[in-house]
Amino acid sequence: MSATKPITKKIINSPETCVDDNLRGVVATYPSLQLHPRHRVITVRQKTDTGRVAVLGGGGSGHEPFAAGFVGSGMLDGAVAGGVFASPPTGHVLYAIAQLYKYNTGGVLVIIGNYTGDRLNFGKAIEKAKISGIKVEGLIVGEDVASSKNKTGGRSMVGEVLFYKLAGALSLRGYELTAISDEAGEFSKYMATLGVCLSACSLPGQPPLFEIASDEMELGAGVHGEAGIEKMKMGTAKEVVGMILNQIISHLKLVGGNRVIAMVDNLGGTSVFEMNIISAEIKEQLENKNIKVERIFSGHFKTSLEMQGFQICLLNLNKEKGDLWLELLDAPTAASAWSGGLLSVRSEGEEGHGDDDTLLQAGGRKSASGPSLTLKQQELFRGSLLAAAEDLIKNEALLNKLDSGCGDGDCGITLKNFGLAIQSYLKTASVEYPSNVLWDLSEIAETDMGGTSGGIYSLGLAAASQALASAESIDVSSWMKAWDSGMHAISKYGGAEPGDRTMLDTLHSASKTFRHNLNTDLRVLFKKTVDASEEGAKATAKMVARAGRASYVSPQYVQDEDAGARAAALWLKAMLTHIGEHA
Known part of the structure; x- marks a missing residue:
C-alpha cells in the first residue's frame, strides 16, 4: 500500500x-x-x-x-x-x-x-x-x-x-x-x-x-x-x-x-x-x-x-x-x-554584441611606480610571495573545512587559485618595483579568485600598492603604511572592523604588534608579528560574526575559526618567516 x-x-x-x-x-x-x-x-x-x-x-x-x-x-x-x-x-x-x-x-x-x-x-x-x-x-x-x-x-x-x-x-x-x-x-x-x-x-x-x-x-x-x-x-x-x-x-x-x-x-x-x-x-x-x-x-x-x-x-x-x-x-x-x-524592438542594421576592449586599458600600469628594491630585496620579496602562495595551495582542505559551516565551503579553493596564479605570475614578472607587483596581484585577485574573497584581496592590495607608489623609499615604515592602507580599504568597502570575525582580526592583531615592536631586532619583530596573527585568527572562533557571509548564518553553525582569518595568518607567517630566515 x-x-x-x-x-x-x-x-x-x-x-x-x-x-x-x-x-x-x-x-x-x-x-x-x-x-x-x-x-x-x-x-x-x-x-x-x-x-x-x-x-x-x-x-x-x-x-x-x-x-x-x-x-x-x-x-x-x-x-x-x-x-x-x-x-x-x-x-x-x-x-x-x-x-x-x-x-x-x-x-x-x-x-x-x-x-x-x-x-x-x-x-x-x-x-x-x-x-x-x-x-x-x-x-x-x-x-x-x-x-x-x-x-x-x-x-x-x-x-x-x-x-x-x-x-x-x-x-x-x-x-x-x-x-x-x-x-x-x-x-x-x-x-x-x-x-x-x-x-x-x-x-x-x-x-x-x-x-x-x-x-x-x-x-x-x-x-x-x-x-x-x-x-x-x-x-x-x-x-x-x-x-x-x-x-x-x-x-x-x-x-x-x-x-x-x-x-x-x-x-x-x-x-x-x-x-x-x-x-x-x-x-x-x-x-x-x-x-x-x-x-x-x-x-x-x-x-x-x-x-x-x-x-x-x-x-x-x-x-x-x-x-x-x-x-x-x-x-x-x-x-x-x-x-x-x-x-x-529589433532595429534594422543593428550591430552585433561585443566589448570595447580599449575602455579599461588606461587602468593598467604602464610604467614603474614608486621606489625600487635592490637585487637582494627583490630576491627576498619574490621568495616570500612564493612561500605565501605555497602555503595557500597546501592548506586548501583546511580552509574549505573552516568555510563549510558558515559559507559555501570554497575559501580554500579560491585561495588555492590565487596561490597558483601568483606562482605563474612570478615565473616571468619583475619584482623590482613592489608597488607595481602589488597592483598586479590585485588584478590577479580580481580575475583568478573572483567572488567576495577576490574583491577583498583586490581592494586591499590595490590600496597597499597606491601607498607604496607615493613612498619616498622602501623601508619598514613604508610597508607599515601600505599595510594600514590595505586594511582601511577592506574595512571601508567590506563593511567589517576588527572584532567582526573576518580576516581583519588577523591583520589588525598582527599590525598592532608589528607597530609596537618596530625598534626591535628584525627576527624578533617578525616572530612577535606571526604570533599575534595566530592569536588574531584563533580569537575569531569565539567571536559573533557581524560582517561577511558568516553574519547571515545562525551562530550555532559558526563555532570554529574564520576561514579568511586563518588564511591571512597562513600567508603572513609564510612571508615573514621566509624573510626572517633569509635576510
Missing part, C-alpha cells in the same frame, strides 16, 4: 477562497481595473461608450497572469476566471459579455481556449448573448503541436495571449467585429506552440498532480498537468530548445528566409536565469537556420501554477500580413503582464 502523497505547501488562506483572493490581489495591485466579484470578472473601468469592439478572454484560474493580467488598453477589455483549472460557468461568461457590451457597442469578441469546458460554457454564453441582442462573436484558439492531430485541433497554449494582443490592437485601430475575427482567424494558421515540463504542479490543498523522475522531462505536457506525447531524459538548454524548435519548424513548414515572432512562456516554476538562456538559444538556433527572429517575448504569460518548464510559441510573419501583425504586436498596451515594449 503506497503512502499518501504530502500536500504541497502554498501561501493561501484556503483552497475554497484562493481564486477570489487572487482576483482581489489583482485589483489591489492595479486599482485602475474593476473587479466584479460575484462573477469573477475583471474589466477596465469604463463610464462612457467607446463605440469600438471589446475583447474578452478568460478560462480556468491557476494560469496567472492569464487572463486578468492582460486586461488593459490595447489588449483585453475584460477577463472571466473559473476555478483552478476549471472553465468559468456560462452565467459568469454571459455577465462579462453583457458588461463589456454596455460600454463597447461595437460588439464583443470572445476568445475561447480550445478545451471542452471552455468551448461549451463560453459557446453557450455567446449564443445566449446573441438571443438577447448583443453583438458578439467567438473565436476558438488552439495551437499546440503535441495535440494538433486531435479531432478538435490543438489545445490552447500561450499563443492565446498573442491573440489578445492582436485583437486588442485591432480594436484600438477601429476595426469592426467581423474584421477583427477574420484577421485573428488568419493569424492562427501561422502559429504553433510546444513545451516541456520538468516537474508537476499541484492544485491548492492537493499533492502534485503527477510524478516525473528527477532526470526526466515531459514533452508536450498541457497547462493543466495533462500528459504530453512522451517522457524524455533531461538535456542541456541547447538540446531541449533545439528539439522543440525542430518540431515547431516542421509543423509550420518554416524555411530559411522566413521571419518569426518567438514567445517563451514560463510555466510557473522556471527561473528568469533559465528563461534568459532559453531565449538566447532560440535566437541563435533559428538564425543559424536563416530564420530571422524579429521579436522575443519572454516571461510569465500562461502558467500552470508552480510547474517547472516552459513553452515556445513561434508565429510565422508571412509576406502578406507579417508586417501588419508585427505592428500590432508592437503597439502600446496598458496591460500589466505584457512583457513587450520599446526594448523588444
Whole structure:
C-alpha cells in the first residue's frame, strides 16, 4: 500500500477562497481595473461608450497572469476566471459579455481556449448573448503541436495571449467585429506552440498532480498537468530548445528566409536565469537556420501554477500580413503582464554584441611606480610571495573545512587559485618595483579568485600598492603604511572592523604588534608579528560574526575559526618567516 502523497505547501488562506483572493490581489495591485466579484470578472473601468469592439478572454484560474493580467488598453477589455483549472460557468461568461457590451457597442469578441469546458460554457454564453441582442462573436484558439492531430485541433497554449494582443490592437485601430475575427482567424494558421515540463504542479490543498523522475522531462505536457506525447531524459538548454524548435519548424513548414515572432512562456516554476538562456538559444538556433527572429517575448504569460518548464510559441510573419501583425504586436498596451515594449524592438542594421576592449586599458600600469628594491630585496620579496602562495595551495582542505559551516565551503579553493596564479605570475614578472607587483596581484585577485574573497584581496592590495607608489623609499615604515592602507580599504568597502570575525582580526592583531615592536631586532619583530596573527585568527572562533557571509548564518553553525582569518595568518607567517630566515 503506497503512502499518501504530502500536500504541497502554498501561501493561501484556503483552497475554497484562493481564486477570489487572487482576483482581489489583482485589483489591489492595479486599482485602475474593476473587479466584479460575484462573477469573477475583471474589466477596465469604463463610464462612457467607446463605440469600438471589446475583447474578452478568460478560462480556468491557476494560469496567472492569464487572463486578468492582460486586461488593459490595447489588449483585453475584460477577463472571466473559473476555478483552478476549471472553465468559468456560462452565467459568469454571459455577465462579462453583457458588461463589456454596455460600454463597447461595437460588439464583443470572445476568445475561447480550445478545451471542452471552455468551448461549451463560453459557446453557450455567446449564443445566449446573441438571443438577447448583443453583438458578439467567438473565436476558438488552439495551437499546440503535441495535440494538433486531435479531432478538435490543438489545445490552447500561450499563443492565446498573442491573440489578445492582436485583437486588442485591432480594436484600438477601429476595426469592426467581423474584421477583427477574420484577421485573428488568419493569424492562427501561422502559429504553433510546444513545451516541456520538468516537474508537476499541484492544485491548492492537493499533492502534485503527477510524478516525473528527477532526470526526466515531459514533452508536450498541457497547462493543466495533462500528459504530453512522451517522457524524455533531461538535456542541456541547447538540446531541449533545439528539439522543440525542430518540431515547431516542421509543423509550420518554416524555411530559411522566413521571419518569426518567438514567445517563451514560463510555466510557473522556471527561473528568469533559465528563461534568459532559453531565449538566447532560440535566437541563435533559428538564425543559424536563416530564420530571422524579429521579436522575443519572454516571461510569465500562461502558467500552470508552480510547474517547472516552459513553452515556445513561434508565429510565422508571412509576406502578406507579417508586417501588419508585427505592428500590432508592437503597439502600446496598458496591460500589466505584457512583457513587450520599446526594448523588444529589433532595429534594422543593428550591430552585433561585443566589448570595447580599449575602455579599461588606461587602468593598467604602464610604467614603474614608486621606489625600487635592490637585487637582494627583490630576491627576498619574490621568495616570500612564493612561500605565501605555497602555503595557500597546501592548506586548501583546511580552509574549505573552516568555510563549510558558515559559507559555501570554497575559501580554500579560491585561495588555492590565487596561490597558483601568483606562482605563474612570478615565473616571468619583475619584482623590482613592489608597488607595481602589488597592483598586479590585485588584478590577479580580481580575475583568478573572483567572488567576495577576490574583491577583498583586490581592494586591499590595490590600496597597499597606491601607498607604496607615493613612498619616498622602501623601508619598514613604508610597508607599515601600505599595510594600514590595505586594511582601511577592506574595512571601508567590506563593511567589517576588527572584532567582526573576518580576516581583519588577523591583520589588525598582527599590525598592532608589528607597530609596537618596530625598534626591535628584525627576527624578533617578525616572530612577535606571526604570533599575534595566530592569536588574531584563533580569537575569531569565539567571536559573533557581524560582517561577511558568516553574519547571515545562525551562530550555532559558526563555532570554529574564520576561514579568511586563518588564511591571512597562513600567508603572513609564510612571508615573514621566509624573510626572517633569509635576510
